[in-house]
Amino acid sequence: xxxxxxxxxxxxxxxxxxxxxxxxxxxxxxxxxxxxxxxxxxxxxxxxxxxxxxxxxxxxxxxxxxxxxxxxxxxxxxxxxxxxxxxxxxxxxxxxxxxxxxxxxxxxxxxxxxxxxxxxxxxxxxxxxxxxxxxxxxxxxxxxxxxxxxxxxxxxxxxxxxxxxxxxxxxxxxxxxxxxxxxxxxxxxxxxxxxxxxx
Amino acid sequence: xxxxxxxxxxxxxxxxxxxxxxxxxxxxxxxxxxxxxxxxxxxxxxxxxxxxxxxxxxxxxxxxxxxxxxxxxxxxxxxxxxxxxxxxxxxxxxxxxxxxxxxxxxxxxxxxxxxxxxxxxxxxxxxxxxxxxxxxxxxxxxxxxxxxxxxxxxxxxxxxxxxxxxxxxxxxxxxxxxxxxxxxxxxxxxxxxxxxxxxxxxxxxxxxxxxxxxxxxxxxxxxxxxxxxxxxxxxxxxxxxxxxxxxxxxxxxxxxxxxxxxxxxxxxxxx
Numbered sequence: 084x085x086x087x088x089x090x091x092x093x094x095x096x097x098x099x100x101x102x103x104x105x106x107x108x109x110x111x112x113x114x115x116x117x118x119x120x121x122x123x124x125x126x127x128x129x130x131x132x133x134x135x136x137x138x139x140x141x142x143x144x145x146x147x148x149x150x151x152x153x154x155x156x157x158x159x160x161x162x163x164x165x166x167x168x169x170x171x172x173x174x175x176x177x178x179x180x181x182x183x184x185x186x187x188x189x190x191x192x193x194x195x196x197x198x199x200x201x202x203x204x205x206x207x208x209x210x211x212x213x214x215x216x217x218x219x220x221x222x223x224x225x226x227x228x229x230x231x232x233x234x235x236x237x238x239x240x241x242x243x244x245x246x247x248x249x250x251x252x253x254x255x256x257x258x259x260x261x262x263x264x265x266x267x268x269x270x271x272x273x274x275x276x277x278x279x280x281x282x
Numbered sequence: 283x284x285x286x287x288x289x290x291x292x293x294x295x296x297x298x299x300x301x302x303x304x305x306x307x308x309x310x311x312x313x314x315x316x317x318x319x320x321x322x323x324x325x326x327x328x329x330x331x332x333x334x335x336x337x338x339x340x341x342x343x344x345x346x347x348x349x350x351x352x353x354x355x356x357x358x359x360x361x362x363x364x365x366x367x368x369x370x371x372x373x374x375x376x377x378x379x380x381x382x383x384x385x386x387x388x389x390x391x392x393x394x395x396x397x398x399x400x401x402x403x404x405x406x407x408x409x410x411x412x413x414x415x416x417x418x419x420x421x422x423x424x425x426x427x428x429x430x431x432x433x434x435x436x437x438x439x440x441x442x443x444x445x446x447x448x449x450x451x452x453x454x455x456x457x458x459x460x461x462x463x464x465x466x467x468x469x470x471x472x473x474x475x476x477x478x479x480x481x482x483x484x485x486x487x488x489x490x491x492x493x494x495x496x497x498x499x500x501x502x503x504x505x506x507x508x509x510x511x512x513x514x515x516x517x518x519x520x521x522x523x524x525x526x527x528x529x530x531x532x533x534x535x536x537x538x539x540x541x542x543x544x545x546x547x548x549x550x551x552x553x
Contacts, residue, residue, distance in 0.1 A: 094316060097359060097467070144505075206505050208344075239505035243525030245429055248436030251533045255443045258537050259397060262544070263297045266389045267289040 128217075129157035130172075130190065132231040135213050143238045144206035150176060152213040152231075153197045156190035162217075163189060171218040173225070176200050178209055206239025296386040300394025301401070308364060308402055317360040317402070321409035324356060325349050329417045342418050342426030347504040349414045350434055353407065354497050357442050358470045360406040365399035365449040366463030369547045374459055378552055392454075392547045396540060400446050407442050411435045433503045437529065441497050444532040445470055447539035448493065454543040454550070470494060488521040493535050495521075496528035 134153035142148050152174060156162060163169045175185035184200050202211075212232040216225045284292070308314050328349045332338050339345045369392060372378035382388060411431075418426040449466030456462040474494040481489040489495045502522055 091316075094359075101355065101471075208340075241430070242499075242503050242505055243433065243529075245433045245436065247526060247529055248433065248440050251440045251529045252436060252443070254533055255440065255536050259393070259400070259540060262541070263293050263390060263393055264290045266387050267286055267293050270289065271286040 128228060130162060130215065131155050131157075131229045132213050132215055133195065135211070135231045135233045137211075137233070137235050141236060141238065142204045144204055144240045146204050146237075148202055148204055150200045150202050150211060150213075151197050152176075152200070153195060154188070154190060154215065155195045156192060159192050161189065161191050169217050169219060173216050173218070174198055175214040175216065176202070177212040177214055178205070183211070204237040206237050208234060208236050210234050293387060293390050296390045297394040297397070299386075300391050301398045304368070304395055304398025305402065308398070313363045314402060317356075317363055317406045318409060320356055320359065321406045322413050324352060325410055325413040325417060328414075329420075338421050342422040343428065343430065343504045345421065345426075346414060346418060346431055346434070347501050349417070350411075350438070350504075351501050353410050353438055353500060354441070354494075355471075356410055357403065357407060357438070357445050358467060360403045361399075361442065361445045361449050361470070362463050362467040364402050365396075365446045366453060366466050367459040368395045368399050368450055369454040369543070369550075370456055370459050370462045371453075373550065373552060374457065376552065382552070388548050389544060392544045396446070396450055396543070399450060400443060403442050403446050404439055407438050408435075411438070430503045430505070434500050437499050437503065437532075440529060440532045440536070441500060444493055444535040444539075447536045447543070451539040451543045451546075454547040482521055490523065490527055491531060493531065496523045496531050498523050499525060499528045 131154070132152060133155045134151075136151045136153075138149035138151070139146065154174065160167070162172050171187050172189060173185055174188050176183040183202055186198065186200070188196070188198060190196060210232055211234075212230055214230045215228040217228055218225050328345070339348060367374075372381055381391060411434075415427055415431065418431070448470065449462075452466045452469075453462045456465065470493070474492055478489045478492045478495045481487050481492070503525075
């Protein structure tokens with residue numbers, strides 16, 4: 084009865100420790116995403132990402148594909164423009180929280196432009212986000228203008244094979260169960276040696 | 283005088299005797315019931331909660347990846363339960379005075395104890411995978427069970443062996459059951475993952491030689507799924523373990539620590 088209670092108590096303590104540990108280690112999550120949700124001072128700008136396309140719909144891992152981002156400037160002035168305090172217009176491609184690439188672009192008034200990016204694919208279901216941002220001449224801070232995300236499935240390269248872990252398991256069993264015979268063999272060899280010496 | 287064949291057979295019989303005694307002991311102490319219940323209960327959470335409040339992941343691979351991210355937790359808990367007091371218990375509770383005076387070779391006692399800790403831990407992992415596979419079949423059909431799932435299962439078994447070896451090693455060198463169990467538990471749960479994270483993020487070197495780093499392969503084989511980073515070790519690091527190197531490291535840990543434990547236990551004397 085005591086051991087049952089002791090085990091239960093131990094288990095409860097373990098579960099509490101695990102929950103505390105998980106809370107501490109997993110608290111670094113959406114810092115980046117939150118940072119992109121700032122209020123933009125360029126809300127009135129009519130500069131948008133209108134399309135995001137991939138050159139291959141089902142690429143394989145490691146393939147180089149072209150990601151095309153279509154940006155539309157419906158304003159009557161070019162961007163960047165010295166008259167309005169915009170220093171740089173940047174188009175960034177993001178996979179999860181990691182920048183794939185970024186490029187400084189310029190847009191003529193009332194135009195649509197397509198920008199191509201080369202990307203060496205990474206296996207799995209990938210969400211690619213095109214992110215348009217501006218920098219002002221007053222401060223070097225970047226403000227978001229528009230973003231567009233699209234999912235793509237990249238056929239991954241399989242990792243390893245199924246036989247290796249089976250072989251590893253077989254080696255472990257062989258060593259563990261085989262080690263039972265070692266003392267007998269050692270005893271046999273030492274007996275043999277001692278009887279030789281006696282002779 | 284006995285022939286070598288008779289000697290080996292007797293050692294095998296004695297080892298089997300120790301294994302069956304250890305298994306009965308685990309059963310009597312309700313360790314089996316607790317860990318088997320966990321092995322069925324934990325994966326059920328991933329089935330019941332989405333069924334009631336949310337939806338299942340789009341692919342079977344993502345579901346398996348999410349579910350099996352926590353199997354290492356179960357490996358550590360059950361490994362600590364079964365192997366934590368295997369050797370040290372005999373010395374601390376002085377039951378070794380009775381056990382070691384039998385004509386059975388000490389080596390076979392310790393090997394039997396190791397197998398007695400390894401077998402139930404492997405069974406627990408197998409039950410976890412079995413429950414997960416039934417869930418996958420229930421949600422996505424039989425085609426949801428991929429080759430990657432089997433790969434993950436066998437890697438989990440190899441990792442289980444190495445985790446049991448490490449905890450068994452602590453059990454053979456320490457003087458108290460509680461210290462040995464806690465050190466085994468926390469080294470796999472916190473200490474080694476922290477060392478691994480520090481090496482990855484601060485020193486920026488790949489900690490390929492650390493056991494818990496290789497554990498990433500259990501879900502790492504699901505290449506199509508987004509890494510979850512559940513269980514010990516938290517979020518995925520900036521390196522990922524190499525498949526063949528990882529398996530080799532697990533085998534090396536298992537074999538070396540097993541022999542070391544048996545050797546040290548053999549030389550230990552009752553105080």
